[in-house]
Amino acid sequence: MPTLPAKLPHTGTTIFTVMSALAAEHGAVNLGQGFPDFSPDPALLQAVTDAMAFGYNQYAPMTGLPVLRQAVAARLNGLYGSAYDADRDITITAGGTQGLLTALHACVGAGDEVVIIEPAYDSYDPAIRLAGAVPVGVPMTVDYRIDWAAVRAAITPRTRALVLNTPHNPSGRVATGDDLRELERLAEQHDLFVISDEVYEHMVYDGQLHESVARHAGLRERSFLVGSFGKTFHVTGWKVGFVAAPSALSAAFRRLHQYTVFSVHTPTQQALATYLADPAPWQGLSGFYQARRDAFRAALAQTPLTLLPCEGTYFQTVDYSAVSDLPELDFARWLTTEAGVAAIPLSVFYQRPQERRHVRFCFAKREDTLAEAARRLASAWRG
Ligand code: PMP
Ligand code: GLN
Numbered sequence: 001m002p003t004l005p006a007k008l009p010h011t012g013t014t015i016f017t018v019m020s021a022l023a024a025e026h027g028a029v030n031l032g033q034g035f036p037d038f039s040p041d042p043a044l045l046q047a048v049t050d051a052m053a054f055g056y057n058q059y060a061p062m063t064g065l066p067v068l069r070q071a072v073a074a075r076l077n078g079l080y081g082s083a084y085d086a087d088r089d090i091t092i093t094a095g096g097t098q099g100l101l102t103a104l105h106a107c108v109g110a111g112d113e114v115v116i117i118e119p120a121y122d123s124y125d126p127a128i129r130l131a132g133a134v135p136v137g138v139p140m141t142v143d144y145r146i147d148w149a150a151v152r153a154a155i156t157p158r159t160r161a162l163v164l165n166t167p168h169n170p171s172g173r174v175a176t177g178d179d180l181r182e183l184e185r186l187a188e189q190h191d192l193f194v195i196s197d198e199v200y201e202h203m204v205y206d207g208q209l210h211e212s213v214a215r216h217a218g219l220r221e222r223s224f225l226v227g228s229f230g231k232t233f234h235v236t237g238w239k240v241g242f243v244a245a246p247s248a249l250s251a252a253f254r255r256l257h258q259y260t261v262f263s264v265h266t267p268t269q270q271a272l273a274t275y276l277a278d279p280a281p282w283q284g285l286s287g288f289y290q291a292r293r294d295a296f297r298a299a300l301a302q303t304p305l306t307l308l309p310c311e312g313t314y315f316q317t318v319d320y321s322a323v324s325d326l327p328e329l330d331f332a333r334w335l336t337t338e339a340g341v342a343a344i345p346l347s348v349f350y351q352r353p354q355e356r357r358h359v360r361f362c363f364a365k366r367e368d369t370l371a372e373a374a375r376r377l378a379s380a381w382r383g
Pocket of ligand 2: 014016017032033034035169
């Protein structure tokens with residue numbers, strides 16, 4: 001047996017797989033991995049069936065179906081005042097994860113450093129390492145704001161890019177206009193690329209604005225904006241997303257995309273293009289999830305868990321220090337196996353161990369699922 005090439009030799013199994021397996025094994029309510037447990041709009045499902053019946057079954061163009069690229073560009077430009085060109089600047093991807101990986105590979109290489117803000121979504125670190133670059137984790141402040149002084153201090157002559165994520169998974173925080181202006185100054189000063197993970201762009205609450213890099217001219221010109229239809233339309237299993245970037249960046253992106261993915265599932269693209277013609281579904285998403293957030297928070301208020309702010313995403317982070325001294329991973333396992341509710345420990349999203357007694361719940365669930373989870377959590381520490 002030849003020795004396997006040692007790519008990511010120290011990387012274990014992603015926490016989402018680990019916790020979903022544990023939840024299934026123990027019959028726990030799975031509020032760990034982030035995905036809805038309700039059905040998407042039947043009209044969207046019908047549109048895929050129709051697309052297949054109408055013959056959309058062969059390879060799509062490498063960059064994505066023109067109608068879908070046009071729909072994506074129109075939505076971004078209408079919302080954020082950008083001027084993305086559907087042909088040159090938009091590429092349809094196999095989900096956000098592939099968009100992130102390919103964008104990173106398009107702009108960083110051996111020896112480059114890439115700043116990631118921690119807690120950081122777990123695909124960033126391995127994606128950067130696979131590109132031969134070095135991920136440099138910069139922890140957020142105690143209340144999960146971006147610590148710009150720390151970001152500044154982490155920048156070296158080798159820093160080539162920064163990964164931004166807003167709305168932020170797992171904290172549920174959203175970046176402010178000041179955050180984006182600070183990033184714009186930094187990126188211009190140090191000539192950085194920005195990979196902007198905006199997969200939760202339509203889940204922002206309490207009237208706050210989603211601060212896309214596309215709103216800021218100085219950022220837009222150096223950014224890969226990554227989006228995902230999985231989040232917006234309750235179809236995480238479809239794995240279709242997009243990357244918007246100025247033409248020079250998109251050209252670099254497509255050079256890699258053409259030989260790693262080539263093109264994405266055609267009938268799904270056709271269906272999404274049709275569905276995007278009506279803005280109501282994505283315009284209503286923040287209201288839809290805000291109601292769920294409020295109901296879930298009200299239910300959790302009946303437990304000894306302390307709620308942290310949730311400004312966006314479909315994640316609610318809680319502090320459990322009132323009930324347990326266990327490290328986060330142990331607590332998440334205990335919660336799954338003993339209390340019957342799966343959660344995600346935040347400690348896994350850091351390079352250096354951080355133990356804050358924080359776990360994340362996903363509230364993209366049916367009302368009865370959330371009620372059952374809350375009932376189990378309330379009884380876990382009773383008597
Ligand atoms: N970025 C973040 C912050 C996410 O939470 C996720 C998935 N939940 C992704 C990227 C990946 O999106 P996709 O499922 O479309 O690959
Ligand atoms: N992004 C989802 C989450 O944060 C999970 C995606 C995955 O399972 N890879 O829960």
